[in-house]
């Protein structure tokens with residue numbers, strides 16, 4: 025199994041956590057998203073993922089992209105330890121929280137999107153950072169409330185165990201700090217993140233611990 029990853033990619037980090045959580049042996053192929061005009065746009069990587077994005081996972085001759093699809097694939101192939109609750113209602117809530125981060129917050133801060141703000145829309149670093157903070161803040165406001173409804177507000181987003189939703193939270197907290205979002209309005213998310221980062225599957229896969237980290 026081979027993961028195409030970039031150290032600072034939050035979507036790739038989600039998959040790194042899943043692989044580590046389940047103890048799945050794999051190799052990592054770094055794809056530098058900035059160097060050489062972005063190696064994700066190279067011909068060889070385009071063959072891997074026609075969307076020119078990381079992560080991608082190669083397994084038994086097939087390639088999968090989209091972090092949540094990859095995580096669900098791993099969950100089905102390697103059910104233990106689980107990343108989804110046993111009950112279907114719980115699974116729906118976990119997916120709701122994971123999708124909130126992956127589909128509502130994350131796409132608005134993708135390199136491509138920020139590049140469009142900087143280039144064609146001629147926005148400087150200040151407004152671009154404010155844009156990122158705004159959309160993370162809006163998503164986190166809902167997630168904070170959901171964390172209180174569906175978890176203990178201190179250890180996990182949902183119930184009493186690590187789930188796919190937590191795999192989305194930790195990398196987004198990293199991005200929030202990178203863009204200096206004031207996190208005081210999100211005490212449950214801060215507490216859950218600090219707990220998650222005590223778990224080896226989260227801490228050993230963090231961006232700075234990656235071999236391609238700069």
Ligand SMILES: N[C@@H](CCC(=O)N[C@@H](CS)C(=O)NCC(=O)O)C(=O)O
Pocket residue numbers: 032033034035036057062064076077078079089090091092126134135136137
């Ligand atoms: N929805 C996708 C998002 C993938 C994605 O946007 N990856 C970013 C890095 S976090 C990327 O490869 N960006 C390259 C670019 O924008 O050119 C997923 O969950 O895998």
